[in-house]
Amino acid sequence: MTLSIYNTLSRSKEIFKPIVAGQVRMYVCGMTVYDFCHLGHARVMIVFDMVTRWLRASGYQVSYVRNITDIDDKIIKRALENKEPIAVLTQRFIDAMHEDAKILGLLPPDHEPRATQYIAQMQGMIGRLIDQQMAYQAEDGDVNYAVRQFPSYGKLSGKSIDELNAGERVAIGSGKRDPLDFVLWKSAKADEPSDTRWASPWGEGRPGWHIECSAMSCELLGQHFDIHGGGADLQFPHHENEIAQSEGALYGSTPVTNPFVNYWMHNGHIRVNQEKMSKSLGNFFLIRDVLQQFDPEVVRFFMLRAHYRSPINYSDSQLEEARTGLVRLYTAINTNEQHASKNAEPVAQWVKRFGDAMNDDFNTPEAIASLFDLASEINRASDANTKQELSQTLKHLADLIGLLQRSPNEFLQSGTPHTGMSPAQIEEQIAARHAAKLTKNFKEADAIRERLLNDGVVLEDKPSGTVWRRA
Structure with a gap:
């Protein structure tokens, strides 16, 4: 079965056709590093780690870029509160993010650009937008994107400019010509520290959030690449604005047949008591706190047993269910591992069923269901050789999406910091x-x-x- 991906841009599943045969270039919006990562961040990282693993298992050469936002209003506010330099604050939380990712068993991205390393590229893109008459410098010094100069604005979110404008309550003030316009370059304020500003043709300042990803993705992956991913909350306005500024800088207001990104992928929210997990609601859980209670692989399994596009509800009972499921899979291979032959080929019928599920828009729930059925087949088998072949197949398939990474005994005997007996x-x-x-x-x-x-x-x-x- 050929890989198909649900494309947010077309609102449909599409057969995946890479721009260059055998290669995939993928950009995923990463973290703003002013605090520890929470489970919402974990879902983005786990989902696109799974996507990367499956693409590579399917024979593609993948270039996976996940950025770091290390200059932002929230970062500046936190640094001022802590009375510490921006770079010290952000490095501490970058290190913490890497620790969380390693514990969760995530493959590192091929490139992890930091916004502060790409200021020149951002300024170059802003300059092109001004030349294309897609952006302007306002009286307050900010450089803003002129949304109405991009006729196809709203194509990702499915809303027209007039519809978006009707719902806009932001005052225009002295800067914006239109409420929908968004900032590309923020003019520095007199009371802001020196490490929050850079020289530019428009005066000292710092980049707006949206321009970061456009500049970094085009610099590292080219002006036309295959996949752009991120959480569902980024679809609008962040990704909508990325399309507008990237295609505006490249082509002006002329509609394009080939967009700068072919496939847009968005993972669903994590909910707590059916409400979206977020810092503003105060209902978020840090990755490192959850790992005090649950094994990292249990957290990964909890994420992958739901389809990446679906919202999932977080609770301790859901994680307990996930652990029970992993125990069942590890137990199925426990008896046979010591007799396994490394040269045995995976059983074809199970490889096909698993592969068909994964090629259907990375359908991990169906793929994992096939693993459970395979575990049942192992338990029913009476012949030792059959058990061995099926067991190795189970281990092989689970490994393709980053599951069953340890020896059965290591997992089955593992505990958490709160486990009773050693x-x-x-x-x-x-x-x-x-x-x-x-x-x-x-x-x-x-x-x-x-x-x-x-x-x-x-x-x-x-x-x-x-x-x-x-x-």
């Missing part, structure tokens, strides 16, 4: 139970099993000895 304590109890059984003190042996179960430890007696896992 592995050493559990082994001591298993040894004590074994000793009790040797002396035929079965009451004590049963009591030890019960105590371990109450502490979340499940024992399984096998011919080779007793093995354990966390419940």
